[in-house]
Amino acid sequence: MDTSRKFFTVCPRDCYDTCVMITxxxxxxxxxxxxxxxxxxxxxxxxxxxxxxxxYVFSPERLKYxxxxxxxxxxxxFERISWESALSILAGKMEKxxxxxxxxxxxxxxxxxxMGLINRYFPxxxxxxxGASDLDYTICSSAGKEALRYHYGTAAGMDPExxxxxSLVVVWGMNPAWTAQHIYSIIARSGAKVVVVDPVKTETAGxxxxxxxxxxxxxxxxxxxxxxxxxxxxxxxxxFIRRNTIGFDALARRASEFTVEKVCGICGIGEGEFLEFAGxxxxxxxxxxxxxxxxxxxxxxxEMVRAISLIPAVTGNIGRRGGGLFYSNSAYFTxxxxxxxxxxxxxxxxxxxxxxxxxxLDGRLDPPVxxxxxxxxxxxxxxxxxxxxxxxxxxEDLFTVVHDLFVTDTADYADLVLPATSFxxxxxxxxxxxxxxxxxxxxxxxxxxxxRSNYDLFNELSARMxxxxxxxxxxxxxxxxxxxxxxxxxxxxxxxxxxxxxxxxRTPQMPxxxxxxxxxxxxxxxxxxxxxxxxxxGLEGVPGFxxxxxxxxxxxxxxxxxxxxxxxxxxxxxxxGGDAQAVEISREDAAARGISDGDRVRVFNARGDCIIRAKVxxxxxxxxxxxxxxxxxxxxxGGKNVNFTTGSETSDIGGCSTFHTNFVEIExx
Ligand code: SF4
Numbered sequence: 001m002d003t004s005r006k007f008f009t010v011c012p013r014d015c016y017d018t019c020v021m022i023t024x025x026x027x028x029x030x031x032x033x034x035x036x037x038x039x040x041x042x043x044x045x046x047x048x049x050x051x052x053x054x055x056y057v058f059s060p061e062r063l064k065y066x067x068x069x070x071x072x073x074x075x076x077x078f079e080r081i082s083w084e085s086a087l088s089i090l091a092g093k094m095e096k097x098x099x100x101x102x103x104x105x106x107x108x109x110x111x112x113x114x115m116g117l118i119n120r121y122f123p124x125x126x127x128x129x130x131g132a133s134d135l136d137y138t139i140c141s142s143a144g145k146e147a148l149r150y151h152y153g154t155a156a157g158m159d160p161e162x163x164x165x166x167s168l169v170v171v172w173g174m175n176p177a178w179t180a181q182h183i184y185s186i187i188a189r190s191g192a193k194v195v196v197v198d199p200v201k202t203e204t205a206g207x208x209x210x211x212x213x214x215x216x217x218x219x220x221x222x223x224x225x226x227x228x229x230x231x232x233x234x235x236x237x238x239x240f241i242r243r244n245t246i247g248f249d250a251l252a253r254r255a256s257e258f259t260v261e262k263v264c265g266i267c268g269i270g271e272g273e274f275l276e277f278a279g280x281x282x283x284x285x286x287x288x289x290x291x292x293x294x295x296x297x298x299x300x301x302x303e304m305v306r307a308i309s310l311i312p313a314v315t316g317n318i319g320r321r322g323g324g325l326f327y328s329n330s331a332y333f334t335x336x337x338x339x340x341x342x343x344x345x346x347x348x349x350x351x352x353x354x355x356x357x358x359x360x361l362d363g364r365l366d367p368p369v370x371x372x373x374x375x376x377x378x379x380x381x382x383x384x385x386x387x388x389x390x391x392x393x394x395x396e397d398l399f400t401v402v403h404d405l406f407v408t409d410t411a412d413y414a415d416l417v418l419p420a421t422s423f424x425x426x427x428x429x430x431x432x433x434x435x436x437x438x439x440x441x442x443x444x445x446x447x448x449x450x451x452r453s454n455y456d457l458f459n460e461l462s463a464r465m466x467x468x469x470x471x472x473x474x475x476x477x478x479x480x481x482x483x484x485x486x487x488x489x490x491x492x493x494x495x496x497x498x499x500x501x502x503x504x505x506r507t508p509q510m511p512x513x514x515x516x517x518x519x520x521x522x523x524x525x526x527x528x529x530x531x532x533x534x535x536x537x538g539l540e541g542v543p544g545f546x547x548x549x550x551x552x553x554x555x556x557x558x559x560x561x562x563x564x565x566x567x568x569x570x571x572x573x574x575x576x577g578g579d580a581q582a583v584e585i586s587r588e589d590a591a592a593r594g595i596s597d598g599d600r601v602r603v604f605n606a607r608g609d610c611i612i613r614a615k616v617x618x619x620x621x622x623x624x625x626x627x628x629x630x631x632x633x634x635x636x637x638g639g640k641n642v643n644f645t646t647g648s649e650t651s652d653i654g655g656c657s658t659f660h661t662n663f664v665e666i667e668x669x
Pocket of ligand 1: 011012013015016017018019046047048049050051180181182565
């Protein structure tokens with residue numbers, strides 16, 4: 001007889017799938033973690049990161065007690081201290097800095113290291129209350145969200161469960177076979193024809209019926225070429241366009257500049273390939289277009305998403321079962337996150353998280369950042385322009401606190417390092433940016449060592465700093481949050497979640513058909529092929545193509561590895577057994593530089609360099625290289641990862657990161 005107790009748990013990784021599981025615990029020990037079979041996305045399996053989650057939770061490398069720095073910044077030398085003295089140092093230092101330099105000299109730095117909404121947003125209550133600098137969350141998806149807002153009024157699109165009804169799935173700049181394995185399995189089940197647009201022959205591209213291997217950053221030219229092809233071949237859906245869009249003439253004029261010949265020259269593809277691809281996009285219905293997050297991490301990332309997003313509108317694939325656009329569905333979750341985070345007590349400055357290095361080094365910032373509080377993030381691995389990030393973190397007049405499960409590269413620079421809980425050790429509520437489910441994560445085991453959740457830490461800190469009104473139990477926060485849900489979230493309660501583990505959004509259809517009412521959240525209520533919002537913000541109403549040139553000959557792409565979640569798991573051998581120190585380059589580029597497979601090479605540009613191993617690969621074309629990450633620099637030869645070469649310039653719209661606009665040279669080391 002199974003005498004274990006069952007807990008509803010959720011994989012907290014920054015992943016489209018947000019898998020739900022049952023964790024069984026007996027005598028305080030975890031017996032098993034199993035994927036739920038009755039959840040429309042999880043469907044009974046976990047990826048390796050989920051299957052081996054216990055090796056992460058119980059890693060011998062877990063940080064078990066607070067540490068205080070005793071060595072130089074970056075050296076990673078610490079001594080153990082008690083929580084009492086850690087909190088007393090922390091509260092005392094924050095109060096002193098508040099008094100001497102003002103609240104904006106304090107900068108919280110966080111992202112999606114834990115996707116649970118309470119662990120993610122509760123710490124903001126204190127920062128909002130004191131009026132600390134605001135962190136602009138731009139590292140991931142902001143350009144694409146802005147792009148879709150211009151034309152559709154929202155980024156929320158296809159329910160991934162509706163992909164079973166698609167006849168064609170165009171996977172554009174995304175590798176779901178690695179990064180959204182459950183959504184990929186739905187596509188595989190659908191029997192749809194899969195076409196991939198990607199500069200790299202990824203696993204998804206390798207398994208697809210067709211792969212268009214275009215030059216990086218040329219996607220908007222390709223998309224406008226497809227629109228031009230649709231119009232000139234009379235394959236556009238005139239009735240749909242007439243009823244549901246505005247601005248067709250302006251778009252048609254712009255698209256007419258993108259002839260087959262011109263597009264093929266810009267994108268580096270053959271005319272036959274283009275015609276086959278365009279023919280599929282325009283003739284096969286219903287067609288789903290999946291736009292990856294990586295594509296918009298480019299200087300021209302916004303215009304690329306804008307252009308791609310208009311293909312399903314012109315071809316009449318919006319609002320129909322099995323058709324549409326998929327990018328990020330977080331906007332379906334209408335609950336008001338300020339129930340968790342509170343609201344700012346005053347107007348304060350905002351600092352773009354991609355520009356951390358500049359923010360820490362900018363002598364003109366008034367006041368300068370004097371206190372950095374890092375949680376749910378590892379900026380000394382994931383931020384671009386690492387030389388500047390580290391120069392900033394090394395400032396002696398900067399006090400840095402890191403709350404994490406492990407002593408990361410960032411923690412090595414911290415004055416205080418505080419142990420954080422894993423998902424099994426704390427309660428939370430999860431939304432997702434993939435499927436349409438809300439889920440609860442119950443606390444299944446006691447914290448390892450002296451670890452504390454983000455909300456326990458900030459409840460304690462808030463009380464010590466004289467703000468007891470900010471303190472609240474996570475269950476009470478969850479009730480308040482769910483109580484603000486409207487529309488598809490209306491009536492979802494904590495009680496229902498505690499009974500079932502997860503609840504599907506209450507959409508009228510199952511699967512949900514996005515925009516089935518053909519009402520759009522734009523000012524006109526229609527799809528704005530020529531966007532008035534974009535024009536009001538000083539942009540062109542219709543997307544175009546901007547050629548991006550670099551000072552170095554090879555464009556280095558750095559997407560995420562299948563077995564990593566951003567920088568998480570690189571230190572967990574049981575999960576990440578892969579090669580975080582390889583760069584795939586084409587045969588031509590390797591031969592021109594005398595590089596052989598397996599050679600140690602130096603990848604460099606004016607921003608910095610890293611030592612890595614060359615993998616001569618047919619998966620990239622001449623002038624393109626790819627390395628998968630994000631590796632912990634300190635675990636690599638030379639202590640540097642690819643982000644020592646990436647830049648902190650931001651995208652054309654949304655202030656987004658531009659990791660994939662990175663030009664380098666590669667030479668034998
Ligand atoms: S990383 Fe993603 S696919 Fe893997 S278990 Fe977690 S949510 Fe599921």
